[in-house]
Amino acid sequence: MSIAIRADEPIAVEEEVNNINRDDPIVVDNMPHIQTKSKPSQVYYLWPCYGLYAMAVGMTFAPNLEVRSKIICEGYNTPNCQEVPSFKNDVADLTIKLSLITGILACLTTPYWSSLSDKIGRLPVITLTSAGYFICNAINAYVSTRLNPSEMYLLYVSAAFDGISGSQSTVMAISHAYASDCTDNGSRAHVFSQLMGVLFLGVAAGPALATFVTRYTRSFEHAFIAAAVASILMLVISLIIPESLPKQKKEHIHSQQSTHSMHSLFRTPSVLDNFKKPFSILAPRTDPDDKSINVNLLALSVAYFPIVLAIGAVQIKFLYTKFRFDWDVSQLGTFIAYIGTVRALALLVVIPTTIKTLRRYLKPAVELPTTTIYEDEDEDTINEDLLAKYTDQGEIKFDLVLLRVCLIADSLAYVGLALSGNIFTFAAFSAVSALGGGANPAAISSLALLLSPNKSESSGAVLGAFSSVQSAGAQIIGPALYGLIYSHSPNSLFLVVIGSTFFISLAATFFVKYC
Template identity: 25%
Template sequence: MTRSVPTIEGDMPPAMHTEVDGESQAGPPIIDAGPRNRRGTIPLHVHEQTPLLQQESEGLESAHESLAGPQNEAVGGQKSFWRTCRRPSLLWILPFLIVYMLGVGGTAVPRINLMMSLICRDNMARKATQNPSFTYLPVIIGSHNSQCQTPEVQSKLAQFQLYFNLLAGILSALACPRLGHLSDRYGRTKILALSAFGTVLAESITVFVAARPDLVSVNVLLLAAFVDGLCGSFTTIMALTMSYASDCTAPSKRSAAFGYIYGSLFVGVAAGPMLAAILIRKTGQALSTFNASLALHVLYFISVLVVVPESLSKERQHIARDSHRSKVSNEGEMGWLSLENFNPKRLITPLSILFPPVGCPSTLFPNRHGASPALRRNIILLTAIDTIAFGVAMGTAQVVIIYAEYKFDWGNVESSVFISIVSIARVINLFVVYPIVTAIFREPPKPEHIVSGSSTCEVVLIRISLLLEMIGYVGYAMSNQSSAMVLSGIVTALGGIAIPTLQSSLTKHVPRERLGQILGAKGLLHALARVVAPTVCSLLYSLTVGKFTPTVFVCLGALFGLAFCGSFYIKPHVSLEDSYPGSAHGEANEEEFASDSML
């Protein structure tokens, strides 16, 4: 007589033993329909053969584990090593950012010469058509042409550059905040790759124009500006790189991380033109610099898409997407191609998050208490001062050289030496001095769910940097010798730590879930400053040259003086607890950040 008795097994369905009673001792052996060589199988019925079978199975199990143990440990060790290597870190993205900036810096001067030679060629051809007796030397595209150094050609070049910068800057201003929001929902590296793809397309158009100038007009370069601006351009890549660094860097190390990012920018600005000059000297044509720049941008695009690990976890991306869906379902959202987006009011709409209301929920602070008055004031002041510092840096890049060449009769060699000295001073300041200072005066980290605000060290650094910038620009205005001009440039370079410190401090005033939005709004301000600041500085210089030539530097020194006074209203350690309800406290704490030894 037989009956089935179940066994208890951890994760397996009950196995059935065949029980044999005393009358059928000569029957078939005990059969376990379930897997017998698993720990956790406990037969409910015990008979004389059970111990022997259990010992046998346990022996087989121990033998199997002794053989499989080293293999499992090796596989586990490999996986752990791979996870450690693929952890998001500033060390992943920084080398490729330098590659990108080398491409940007290397084509800055050749692109201007390409525009000028194309404009000069068209202008000369038009004159020859109108006056058959008019003769001119052939224009070598992309090279120095003495016949093009006329006020008429210079004026047309300035107008074309204005159109080029306006087109790229306005489209970038429209795209930057939206791409920042997308990066919160779909990851930083994907949106970085999208912006880099726009740069690749724009550089491809430039290469085509430089290779076949006889087939196209200079206006084709406006298409490159359109594509580059539509994908966010340089300002979006910098803003998203800041977001990436914020994701994978502890708040206490964020200032140094931003310093490295801006140091990489100036490495490209300093080394790019020198490498381009060497390449042109060896190849004899400017086209080689555009080809090299295209190759560098393609390398950057592939790297951020394939090599650089994503800094936002899948969970945080899903939370951001769910939050966006609920917002769209409640408020609605217009498409990117809607004509309403080109309304000037819509252009500045993303900036509204920089003015969070006090005492009630907002986009940045959806908790029921909202922002505090001190928190709101800090955000507004930090954003305004950061925009001033960035705009002045962009607006004076050309004016300083023009002023020095006018006053001290500098040529290409002297101007290049001046740029190299100032850029090297900036790189040393951002890569050596700044990290050491932030490491010495680093404050202990606070829990992740607490908005910690600016540290005392950051506030002091902001004030010192603004003071140095003010002294440097006043020094430009008062310089009567070349050595004084160079010394003033070094002083302004030492004040260059203001921008990374301001941006690092700004990120400490919002929850991590809102970093993409706040940096996207900052990118919009940078895009607007990229258009407005050079126009204002160039216009002011053109109106005052020959009368009181250093007027522009006096005005900029006064502007930095106002910013320096405003920095005393920035309050350190303005904190807000539980600023983002629903986020897991401690979900991404210090353990999530990469342990970068360089920070």
């Protein structure tokens, strides 16, 4: 249903805004060029592709740790590596190095892939990433069958392929850009939350499938083969589902960007370009209306950084869990599947239902002008920008509250994990962390698009900038920081540090201005 706003009689802006269903496109009389077309159902086409990638990642979590542990153990020439004092530290160090390789390369390539998706479409980039991830899993499958310490360098080659193809940060950025193409302006937290739910549904299904394959074949290397097959299926799906970016929008974005560059479409940016671009988007800007400094995207990136640092600690967390409870591949895979299931249910059911209910009964308060719009002499007039501005303010308030509540829950959960004395309390606090932490990236992505001071900035570029923050935090700094803390201090201290950093995120959200 479309809503046509007319001025046949005096209307109050507040009354008109409250009567608008945010799911309906707005058509303003005598202004047909601003009609928006929402295709939220098209997002569902992406779910199988996104889910397969997540499932492949989930299938390789435990096997990756097992390969690293066994290949290092082979170098010791001892039947019981657990008795070697440096064993856990060596496994952690290898994990950190591989994460750094992937993270640094992903941080350099994600801005390029994101910008390229604005020009050639989202799906071709997903296809390229799928191909890179297939090569990564194929190499790991080969290494896992031999476990030869002299071939450890192949693990670094595999990590490099993963990083060059953009890794998880590019998949997430392009998927969010695809979703934003299909939805109208406003809060997209519920759409991004559903995508995150699909992600963790795949992360839950992956370890369960890997456990089944491992037990059936009695060989954990087949999990890498299954992950490679999943990445091929992802590639095939990306070739047949509909593109989200209309041709007209691609041409518009390309025409805007061509004023800044006279180079070819496929010009490879320099390393400095790839570092500078995200920071130029996130940097403070002068507001043209009141000449104030707009730091919204910078504040959001500061809030996002502790979140992605925690994401980067996930392998260290699983390594800690494996050694603390002395679990094998199947047991660790079962625990990862449990965490993924809880988070998937939270993101697909609990959080979207809660958001929908709160929006229905607790409409966000917005400050509206006291003036009233009257009929013009010859034609109806209404300030659509004014309506959009005050509607977006309510959406921003809602997303900020959601983000703050989730940050507090996540912080308390990590402290609880550090203090847990048995597997039951550890599993309970892991579930609380899954409920709280899953919505954070979704809320951040929604806020980033709403708060972007440059409305001509493409969604791919904005989300790509935040994906660069994710790459730096989740794949470079996070694994290195928390890996070092885990290796050189009491084992659970890194969990306390993670929980404490969320208060930095919470403080940063209060620097967001939207009036």
